[in-house]
Amino acid sequence: MGAIRFSLFYEHQLPRPWDDGQEARLYRDALDQIEIADRIGFDIVWEVEHHFLEEYSHSSAPEVFLAAASQRTKRIRLGHGIVQLPPEVNHPARVAERIATLDLVSGGRVEFGTGESSSSAELGGFGIRRSAKRGEWEDAVDAVTRMFVEEPFAGWDSPHLRMPPRNVIPKTVQKPHPPLWVACSRRETIEFAARNGIGALSFSFVEPADAGRWVQEYYRIIESEECVPAGFSVNPNVCVVLPMMLHEDEATAIERGIDGAHFFGFALAHYYGTTPHDPGRTSVWDEFQARRAQQGFDRDRIIANAEALNVNVGSLRGAVGTPDQVSELIRKYEEVGVDQISFVLQAGPNRHEHICEALELFGKAVLPRFTEGREEREAAKAARLAPAIEAALARREPARTLPAGYRIDEDAEVARARRARRPRVTPGAVRAEVRGAGRRRALQGFHRLVKGRSDRQIERAFGERAQRVFFAGMARAYDPSAAGGFEGDLAFRLGRSDGTETAWTIRVRDGRARAREGAADDARLTIAASTADFVRVLAGDGNPASLLMDGKLRLRGDVEVAPRVSEMFGGPSPY
């Protein structure tokens, strides 16, 4: 039996149309909400850092907002969920300075969430290569945590950052530095978090049962020799994010919260998939209104099935319900060992008054059910992990001591910083880049293919030739690192309006994948759908969860493989 903590999660969503003063109100309301959360016993408020994601997230400077929140609250911790670490966005020294300053003005209440950018709007906006961003993250976490503990920071020379020795000031209140987290969108990144000894902030709206398997794997790695901490402390914690709305009357809770929860999911898919976006012009809210049902965000469906709380594929409802329902859901996460649930209340058109009411009700009717004995259980967990953590920290390269006598020398330092760098581009990286680009371009093509077309028109456009190109490309895009050891055949059966169908098989073996036409005798997983629905899913225009529920998408065999298929073949992650 674990112990669970509660946090709030802010994207600062603002569906169009906008009017003057609305952004100011959004921020003001959020500060009021956080004051309530602080008072009733929430542990953390998380705020994202996103750039240019109109409507989905107007939270581009969390360092400013969280600093404002620090003076409106007393106990609640202030979490960056997350800071974008590619140096094209934030220079590592500036990250260290901001985290330390926030830690100072808040009296040591910072949680330092880290991540890479991943939407096209952000990567394209700042000129970040997808193939480089993981390396940039690793490099920046190492550099920033050294800036916290080294006095002076002994300098850096990597493909991503060159910096001479400097004492980066101020220093954090929390020693050696605030707890570290990393944004996780799939199983692989949760394992990655564990290997780095840092908290996993999971954004994938994972179901309790799946969460349980992730948590087990996470703690197995934390306690193993695989764990080599990225920072100078270990933060063993798994947090899952869920949309929430609370009311004693279930229908009212749904009425107040479901549009927000659905808009959140829809807008996320909009920016993280391949839907075209015209900056300053596209109305995500209009698109949501027009296509929510088609993408699985069907308001009526949720109300009709009100008894099934958040246990559907895709978590289409989240924690929207009564105190009893939400408590039951929390209990399930607690039982499988999740350490923290982060609730999104401010989403889509959700109203400030309803959010405040839900928070107050949560403090009265839900939170007290989970506090008893919590500290003791946490102390027990800390005691159990202590030896493993000590051993892990011994594996991390220690802080460096710069020999005395270094002299700041502007001219030499600037020359060194700007010296041409031999590009460290491997043929493999180039191939990966080209593959990824080709795939994204193909998906954009799919979008044009389905737009306003009938099933028959789509079938004609996605004929045998196009299918051959597609499945061959899919096999080429195969990424063993995302396959989690999967081997075997994946079969696809694409039906047509005239009742015929075409079968394709992708065989994964020895780290490679090959496509061929025809059915597999012994497929690990078979995916069947109409050609038109299949293409719509590829184009980001149909939601697999919704199609599954409607029986339009059928799975046979090892169903647990299904959620991995997109990532295995280089597709977008759920976040």
Add this chain to the structure above:
Amino acid sequence: MGAIRFSLFYEHQLPRPWDDGQEARLYRDALDQIEIADRIGFDIVWEVEHHFLEEYSHSSAPEVFLAAASQRTKRIRLGHGIVQLPPEVNHPARVAERIATLDLVSGGRVEFGTGESSSSAELGGFGIRRSAKRGEWEDAVDAVTRMFVEEPFAGWDSPHLRMPPRNVIPKTVQKPHPPLWVACSRRETIEFAARNGIGALSFSFVEPADAGRWVQEYYRIIESEECVPAGFSVNPNVCVVLPMMLHEDEATAIERGIDGAHFFGFALAHYYGTTPHDPGRTSVWDEFQARRAQQGFDRDRIIANAEALNVNVGSLRGAVGTPDQVSELIRKYEEVGVDQISFVLQAGPNRHEHICEALELFGKAVLPRFTEGREEREAAKAARLAPAIEAALARREPARTLPAGYRIDEDAEVARARRARRPRVTPGAVRAEVRGAGRRRALQGFHRLVKGRSDRQIERAFGERAQRVFFAGMARAYDPSAAGGFEGDLAFRLGRSDGTETAWTIRVRDGRARAREGAADDARLTIAASTADFVRVLAGDGNPASLLMDGKLRLRGDVEVAPRVSEMFGGPSPY
């Protein structure tokens, strides 16, 4: 008769030795002080952005601190004094996002001060070329102000920044954007501020009479066709920065405030001159204790001459005194048309309790003397300038409208951002860079030359051969843009311990300078000193103001030329 406003100015100074919790206390105290300033009627609190300047400034993330201050105050405006605009430090989109977010959480109270980096610690730390930073400033101000007003920002392609079209969100509360300022350290940058139609934040501790001339020139340009606004609004204001401490008893004011004022000046010279700095190791406070008197920051001298308030060369006292004395000083600035005085109270070892007391006394005994009729006078000024401002804004290139139909395209955008750029380096820029580097290296040499040496030893080291190299180098470093039209001969007379002396002349004519040995018949300015004192000044080890007062440095001729000599020959500016 002008109208004057008052602001506070924060560097977050922290002389060594440091103990745990001291930085947190420094920040907490500053927030308490700002609460008082807000209550008693200060108009703005300014905070610098400095990196790695240990002891001198622990204010590396003003965006965080000012956001905290926003929730502790109601009326006071929040000024970045300044944001460092070279993209190596802050990506322009991140600057726009932070300014807008601070404007949102503060209800439209932001003043947007801008500047270039200028200390070696910062330029070397971020790899910024001195020859490029003015261009970077101009480019970034243009881009950032467009991000505020363009919806979407229509993209950028300059030698300093490439960015595709994006809607940069959130937007500011103040329209079109918060008032713009630029950091000014010398006459040329104040003229530059005027040509750009933005406020001049002057850090040079300028005397009232000099300030008057600067203000006249500033407003002449603002009202002329030379003014082409850098932003989408004009902010006609001149602010001067002064150290301050207030007490009814003059001796107590000095006792409480002079060490802070002097440490401020000393540490500034340490980081902006060429004194060697070993990051994390050099104690600026120890050096201050050892060498303050020698550099002109002589505590005893100030007490002895207590009647002369801040009207000494070099402003060695600032606004440290009684309410009557400080009011008299303010009146002088007001009379010459200065719009704002920014007081530095938190400096060096100054104590929190004394700062709070001084602020309360200022609110009671000084501020009320300057508020009567202030708004009317400001309204009259605004009305007088309105036609000129309207005309100036018409000269600025307008906001752009991106044609509809742009599509975010990550791969094409990233490729464009990273495409190799033909370096736009002119032979002139290379020469300027080489000259500047040579000069900085020579000055570092001087520092080694004087360290622990007697007068005679210095004379021997700086013999005729060394002098020839030095004056020839000085002539080569001549920068016409900093000369303000000066033409004529500058004569130098360097005495020796044996009573002999050597004379040198630098002739400035037609935009060039030449050095020769020997006296000038008709020098515009003659500078005479012992060889040892002259070299000590060059090495940053002797303060000209102090040597002047002691008669060890003698000027003859056009004395007003003297403060410009350093800048004319590529030397460090006073800030």
